[in-house]
Each structure stands twice: as structure tokens, then as C-alpha cells.
Amino acid sequence: QVQLQESGPGLLKPSETLSLTCTVSGGSISGYYWSWIRQPAGKGLYWIGRIYTSGSTNYNPSLKSRVTMSVDTSKHQFSLDLRSVTAADTAVYYCARAREDQSRAFDIWGQGTMVTVSS
Amino acid sequence: DIQMTQSPSSLSASVGDRVTITCRASQSISTYLNWYQQKPGKAPKLLIYGASSLQSGVPSRFSGSGSGTDFTLTINSLQPEDFATYSCQQSYSTPRTFGQGTKLEIK
Numbered sequence: 001q002v003q004l005q006e007s008g009p010g011l012l013k014p015s016e017t018l019s020l021t022c023t024v025s026g027g028s029i030s031g032y033y034w035s036w037i038r039q040p041a042g043k044g045l046y047w048i049g050r051i052y053t054s055g056s057t058n059y060n061p062s063l064k065s066r067v068t069m070s071v072d073t074s075k076h077q078f079s080l081d082l083r084s085v086t087a088a089d090t091a092v093y094y095c096a097r098a099r100e101d102q103s104r105a106f107d108i109w110g111q112g113t114m115v116t117v118s119s
Numbered sequence: 120d121i122q123m124t125q126s127p128s129s130l131s132a133s134v135g136d137r138v139t140i141t142c143r144a145s146q147s148i149s150t151y152l153n154w155y156q157q158k159p160g161k162a163p164k165l166l167i168y169g170a171s172s173l174q175s176g177v178p179s180r181f182s183g184s185g186s187g188t189d190f191t192l193t194i195n196s197l198q199p200e201d202f203a204t205y206s207c208q209q210s211y212s213t214p215r216t217f218g219q220g221t222k223l224e225i226k
Contacts (some may be wrong), residue, residue, distance in 0.1 A: 035215070045155075045163065045206060047215040060214040061120075094162055104210040105153035105168035112162050 002027035004095050004110035012117050018082040022095030022110055029053055029076045033098040035106065036069065036080045038091040046091075050098070051078055085117045121145050121209050125218035131226040136197045140221045142190045142207035151211035152190045154183055157220075158203045166205075167192065199225075 008020035022034065035050040049059035051069040059067045063082070071078040082089060092114050096106040122145035132138050142152065150170035155163035165174045167183035170190055180195040194201055202225050207218040 044219045045208070045217040047217070050213075050215075058213045062214075098210075099168060101169075103151065103153060103168040103172070105165050105174075106155075106163070106208070107165045107168070107174065109162035109164075 002097065002108050004097065004108055006093060006095050006110045006113040008093075008113060008115070010114055010116060012085050012115065013119055014086050014117060015084055016117075018080070018085050018089065018093075018115060018117075020080045020093055020095075020113065020115075021077050022079070024076045024078075024097075029071070029073050029078070032100065033104065034071065034078045035096045035098060037094045037096055037106070038089075039094070039112075040091040048080065048082075048093075087117050089115070090117045091115060120214055121148060121212060121216050123207055123209055123216050123218040125205075125207055125221050127221060128219065129222040129224065131224050132197055133226045134197055134199055138194050138197060138223065140192045140205055140207075140223075142185075142192070142218050144188045144190075144209055144211075147187045148209045148211035150186050151209055152183070152185065153208045153210060154181075154192045155206045155208065156201075156203045157206065163206065194223075197223075 005023045030053045033050045036048040066083045068081040092112040094112045095110045097108040098104040099107045124143045152170045154167040157163040171183045204220045204222045206220045
């Protein structure tokens, strides 16, 4: 069964760049959309953006100026860079896979990684 | 962006009850509506996709309906493990957006 695992630093200072990687195991990375989603403590889910295995991306316009996503199919990984972080970027960050069908529902999720931005 | 609004924000119910959660989209999204269950400290779990299709492995007491702008998630005969937060999400367009969540608590 496909599993996702996020990795990256848990603590950042304001103005630094958040870099997270999601490793895909137990299945193919090719042919799917892969998303990053975050959730501040006690709040709802927020979609950051997605990348297809071709490298095509869609970002949330509210974060677009600070976000870059990339994929390395040889390593079965995709990544998120979020620049110039502030305390407002403190959240649990999830990576997720979208179903292949038209629903594009998020059927596989990583366990999530807590990221704290604090001076 | 398409706004997703859930009601109620919280709900108390007892084991064995039937509950319904509503999700409304700010514009028509056909049936591009998905439902997730989330327990504290855990990742969301897909329950329903395409408004009414049950994800593999999800108990049949969960069901979804609706199209256009109005959708419902129904849980028949609540079980202790069903007490969690439920969120809807539209996959009609980007950016993908979620409802604010409905917390289902034990009465």
C-alpha cells in the first residue's frame, strides 16, 4: 500500500525558507497529482498547491509568490519550499495524493509534520 | 476561490444516532465534493468522493449526497469511533478549498 512521509525541519525563524520533502513508498509516484496541505492548530485545512509528476504546478494564489514545488521521480519524492516565513505559517504540513479519477479527492495522506516559526 | 461552508460547526450525538452534516459551496461544483474524517493528532481520512462514492474500506453507514451547491454527509447508527471532525472539500477548481469542519462529539 502507498505511504507518504513528510520530512524537514520543525523549527524556523522568521524570514527563513521552509523546505519539506514527501517520500512516496509502496507504489508509483508517476501519473498522480501530489499536494501540500497545512493546518494551523485548531483550524481548518488549507491547500497550498500541487505538482504533477511532469513537473506542472498549481499554487494557491494567496501563497504563490512564496511557494515553489518540485518533484524527483527517481527518488520517489516531491518537495515544498515556502520562502520568507512568518508566525502565520506555523502549522502541521501534510503531503497528499489525489485520486486518478475525476474526483481528484485526496486519498492518501502523510502523517503530517509540525512546523513552528518563532524567533 | 470557491468558499465551502459547513453546518453545524459542532454537533452532539449518541451512539446509535443518525446524523447529517451539510456543506454548501459558493458556486456550483457539480459533484466535485469530497468528505474527510479527522481525529485529533491524525491526518484526514477520505470517506466520500465525487459527492456520493464510498472510499474503499469505509463502512457503509457513511453516505453522501448532493450536487450543485448543496451536499450532505450522513452517518447512520453512530459508532464510538465516529466521533471526530468532518470536513468537506471541493475539487471542481483550484485553489482547492475545504469547509471549516464539523466537530462531532459524544452526547
